[in-house]
Amino acid sequence: MLVKTLLNSIEKHKCFVYDKDRLVDCDGCPQLEVEISPRKNSRARCSGCGASCPGYDRLDVRRFEYVPLWAIPVFFVYAMRRVNCPDCGIKVEEVPWAAGKHQHTRSYSRFLAKWAQRLSWSEVAEVFGTTWNRVYDAVRWVVSYGREHQDLSEVTAIGVDEIAYKKGHNYLTVVYQINQGSRRLLWAGIDRTEATLKGFFSWFGEEHSEGIEFVCSDMWKPYLNAIRDKAKNALNVLDRYHIMANMNKAIDKTRRKEVQRLKERGCEPVLTKSRWCLLKRVHNLTTKQTAKLDELLAYNLRTVKAYLMKEDFHRFWNYVYPRNAEKFLESWCQRAMYSRIEPMKDVARSLRSHRHLILNYFRARKEINSGVVEGFNNKIKTTTKRSYGFRVPEVLITALYHQLGELPWPPATHEF
Numbered sequence: 488m489l490v491k492t493l494l495n496s497i498e499k500h501k502c503f504v505y506d507k508d509r510l511v512d513c514d515g516c517p518q519l520e521v522e523i524s525p526r527k528n529s530r531a532r533c534s535g536c537g538a539s540c541p542g543y544d545r546l547d548v549r550r551f552e553y554v555p556l557w558a559i560p561v562f563f564v565y566a567m568r569r570v571n572c573p574d575c576g577i578k579v580e581e582v583p584w585a586a587g588k589h590q591h592t593r594s595y596s597r598f599l600a601k602w603a604q605r606l607s608w609s610e611v612a613e614v615f616g617t618t619w620n621r622v623y624d625a626v627r628w629v630v631s632y633g634r635e636h637q638d639l640s641e642v643t644a645i646g647v648d649e650i651a652y653k654k655g656h657n658y659l660t661v662v663y664q665i666n667q668g669s670r671r672l673l674w675a676g677i678d679r680t681e682a683t684l685k686g687f688f689s690w691f692g693e694e695h696s697e698g699i700e701f702v703c704s705d706m707w708k709p710y711l712n713a714i715r716d717k718a719k720n721a722l723n724v725l726d727r728y729h730i731m732a733n734m735n736k737a738i739d740k741t742r743r744k745e746v747q748r749l750k751e752r753g754c755e756p757v758l759t760k761s762r763w764c765l766l767k768r769v770h771n772l773t774t775k776q777t778a779k780l781d782e783l784l785a786y787n788l789r790t791v792k793a794y795l796m797k798e799d800f801h802r803f804w805n806y807v808y809p810r811n812a813e814k815f816l817e818s819w820c821q822r823a824m825y826s827r828i829e830p831m832k833d834v835a836r837s838l839r840s841h842r843h844l845i846l847n848y849f850r851a852r853k854e855i856n857s858g859v860v861e862g863f864n865n866k867i868k869t870t871t872k873r874s875y876g877f878r879v880p881e882v883l884i885t886a887l888y889h890q891l892g893e894l895p896w897p898p899a900t901h902e903f
């Protein structure tokens with residue numbers, strides 16, 4: 488009796504009433520069943536068009552799982568009616584507590600999906616005595632609702648990035664909104680081709696795409712092509728984070744080659760355990776790493792030279808006027824070309840050929856914060872790590888939308 492009172496206060500539906508409730512035994516464990524009946528004289532609604540229609544017949548009793556009470560599973564029990572709809576024909580009725588053919592109530596799905604933002608999906612399944620698949624279903628339903636109802640009208644700045652989601656060359660392309668004060672994951676697609684990113688623009692629609700003012704991306708050619716083609720009015724800015732990441736890759740390459748060279752010559756292995764002290768910024772180094780860096784700087788090594796060039800390049804981002812920045816860029820590239828360090832020469836070549844897009848950084852700086860793409864990149868890594876269960880990219884994409892999409896939630900009569 489009390490259960491009915493509770494349900495009437497948290498989940499009341501106009502055309503239905505809660506009837507009897509009872510404890511039943513299921514393999515030695517109690518379950519709570521609550522019967523539901525249609526309110527007298529209320530007509531069923533067609534699940535095809537939502538119109539109220541004359542009844543046709545009644546199906547067998549079905550159970551819909553609700554939010555558990557004191558770790559006791561709760562089920563709504565209801566025999567669905569079928570209607571004779573003038574437009575859709577014979578159709579099963581629509582009920583407010585469950586969507587489509589789902590065997591669980593909207594409230595329970597919402598409940599599980601809420602927890603799935605805080606815990607890994609297997610943990611949610613374990614805590615609430617359900618399965619991973621059940622949690623996945625719940626998240627998928629919430630995400631698809633959110634994606635249908637999200638507002639895209641204010642998106643004028645986006646960031647494009649790629650993430651490796653599995654060992655080997657398995658990439659996702661991700662697109663964020665990076666407007667000040669409104670940052671979220673907008674879209675994710677499998678692979679990192681021109682067609683992948685074009686997939687985003689066709690989802691986003693021509694009108695919205697033309698409204699984009701800034702796109703922040705890395706130097707990946709297929710992306711640059713798609714952006715030039717589809718975001719016609721946007722200023723494409725090469726992301727600072729990606730440029731510095733490329734430079735770090737070049738240093739690492741130089742270091743590995745040099746380690747090899749020193750080994751072959753039988754020299755002292757000064758470069759071992761030096762990787763991180765060369766890649767991190769000075770103020771992030773540990774005491775031990777600082778000591779190692781001091782030691783290295785005493786040697787006339789290519790790696791050290793490359794490292795100093797990278798450190799010097801950080802000055803580039805401090806310029807205010809694009810023209811001064813351009814001068815610095817050119818002189819830096821010249822020095823790099825004379826350095827006789829192949830990986831650094833490659834960096835210089837690529838900086839030169841993308842000069843125009845790099846300088847856009849200074850034209851857009853007031854509008855976009857370049858750290859934002861890096862921030863998302865880290866959050867994605869956390870989500871990927873936490874959810875080891877994602878063997879298939881589609882599942883990972885759903886999880887990313889759920890975690891980073893800032894999606895609207897399906898409406899609820901009660902927050903659990």
Ligand SMILES: [Zn+2]
Nearest residue numbers: 533536572575
């Ligand atoms: Zn209908």
